[in-house]
Amino acid sequence: MSTLPPLAARLRGVASSPVRDLLALLERPNVLSFAGGLPAPELFDLDGLREAYARVLAGPGARLALQYAPTEGNLELRTRVAERLTRRGLPTEPGDLLITTGSQQALTLVTTALLDPGAVVAVEEPTYLAALQSFQLAGARLVTVPGDEQGVDPDALADVVARHRPALFYTVPTFANPTGRTLPASRRAAVARIASAGGVRVVEDDPYGELRYRGAPVLPLASTSDDVFYLGSFSKIGAPGLRLGWVRSPADARPALVVAKQAADLHTSTIDQAAAAAYFGVADLDGHVARLQDAYRERRDAMIAALPGTLPPGSRWTDPDGGMFVWVRLPDGFDAASLLPTALAHDVAFVPGAPFYAGEPDRATLRLSFTTNTPDEIREGMRRLGAALGVHAAATT
Ligand code: PMP
Numbered sequence: 191m192s193t194l195p196p197l198a199a200r201l202r203g204v205a206s207s208p209v210r211d212l213l214a215l216l217e218r219p220n221v222l223s224f225a226g227g228l229p230a231p232e233l234f235d236l237d238g239l240r241e242a243y244a245r246v247l248a249g250p251g252a253r254l255a256l257q258y259a260p261t262e263g264n265l266e267l268r269t270r271v272a273e274r275l276t277r278r279g280l281p282t283e284p285g286d287l288l289i290t291t292g293s294q295q296a297l298t299l300v301t302t303a304l305l306d307p308g309a310v311v312a313v314e315e316p317t318y319l320a321a322l323q324s325f326q327l328a329g330a331r332l333v334t335v336p337g338d339e340q341g342v343d344p345d346a347l348a349d350v351v352a353r354h355r356p357a358l359f360y361t362v363p364t365f366a367n368p369t370g371r372t373l374p375a376s377r378r379a380a381v382a383r384i385a386s387a388g389g390v391r392v393v394e395d396d397p398y399g400e401l402r403y404r405g406a407p408v409l410p411l412a413s414t415s416d417d418v419f420y421l422g423s424f425s426k427i428g429a430p431g432l433r434l435g436w437v438r439s440p441a442d443a444r445p446a447l448v449v450a451k452q453a454a455d456l457h458t459s460t461i462d463q464a465a466a467a468a469y470f471g472v473a474d475l476d477g478h479v480a481r482l483q484d485a486y487r488e489r490r491d492a493m494i495a496a497l498p499g500t501l502p503p504g505s506r507w508t509d510p511d512g513g514m515f516v517w518v519r520l521p522d523g524f525d526a527a528s529l530l531p532t533a534l535a536h537d538v539a540f541v542p543g544a545p546f547y548a549g550e551p552d553r554a555t556l557r558l559s560f561t562t563n564t565p566d567e568i569r570e571g572m573r574r575l576g577a578a579l580g581v582h583a584a585a586t587t
Pocket of ligand 1: 227292430433
């Protein structure tokens with residue numbers, strides 16, 4: 191009997207996302223979960239989306255909306271997205287954009303187009319888990335750039351660029367996953383300067399930018415340099431099940447991205463793109479985003495107000511201006527991963543911070559998402575987490 195060849199070597203060492211694994215565990219009723227980075231389903235604009243799909247399927251373009259379509263994406267959708275980005279201070283033409291199957295695919299395409307095996311990729315520490323997976327799958331070598339409360343430290347980036355000559359720097363500068371931090375404008379300019387002086391491509395991942403609950407918007411990093419790949423998504427302002435995202439890319443890389451997408455899936459779902467384009471026309475998207483902001487602001491406030499009474503003395507946490515996440519650092523000696531079973535026994539969940547680190551993890555960190563629970567549920571969940579932490583502290587001291 192002949193033996194089958196092994197699985198591809200590039201998959202070795204790429205772990206399944208503990209967040210996705212955890213989501214499976216949380217199917218259990220009664221668990222109040224702060225683990226997943228999900229938008230609140232009760233806030234989806236069901237009526238608006240139903241009308242948009244109905245319009246497409248009842249209109250003269252219905253058959254075309256069910257046909258194969260160009261790889262670059264629906265022109266009307268690209269036009270609407272370009273207008274919205276331009277209004278947010280990032281001047282964009284429809285031709286600058288490629289529609290992708292979620293912004294996760296944009297990440298894969300950029301990775302495929304830019305990285306050879308062994309290429310060096312610089313990432314903030316900690317950073318988005320599935321970006322790390324994507325770079326690891328491409329055979330990249332990851333180097334980390336430290337930061338502080340304001341996000342990545344430009345001096346540290348300059349140092350990493352000089353020492354490691356990365357091909358690419360990946361960053362989530364606005365309401366980051368997992369930390370919730372936002373990079374100030376001055377640092378954005380410095381990052382763009384350092385990257386272009388060092389010949390480093392920048393990938394700005396911005397799925398959360400429109401979910402701002404306080405303060406004035408900060409212009410995208412991409413507005414400071416033509417060399418930046420800007421990734422956007424419909425998942426957080428629309429619905430993630432649509433799997434619609436986009437990449438605004440430098441002109442020289444666009445043909446490569448299109449080829450990579452052809453190989454991946456030919457094009458993103460025609461009907462979903464057409465419905466999203468119609469949605470921009472039929473719905474009041476600004477009004478919808480404002481409703482999301484109001485609801486999420488209240489939820490963030492409930493969590494931030496509860497944390498001092500929940501966490502042991504000496505804990506620290508971020509107080510994000512937007513997005514979905516609060517990043518917690520428990521006192522020295524705590525290990526969030528070993529605390530998780532105790533939390534689950536108290537019917538409350540979070541994500542331990544360690545998997546978000548490409549380098550040496552800080553095991554005392556964890557991520558809390560405030561979007562999918564009401565303020566009352568958040569208060570109850572925090573009470574349970576406090577109880578779990580009390581049990582944990584008693585058990586280990
Ligand atoms: N980037 C970041 C930083 C994210 O947090 C997420 C979703 N959790 C994505 C990209 C992917 O989003 P989507 O594919 O749904 O657009």
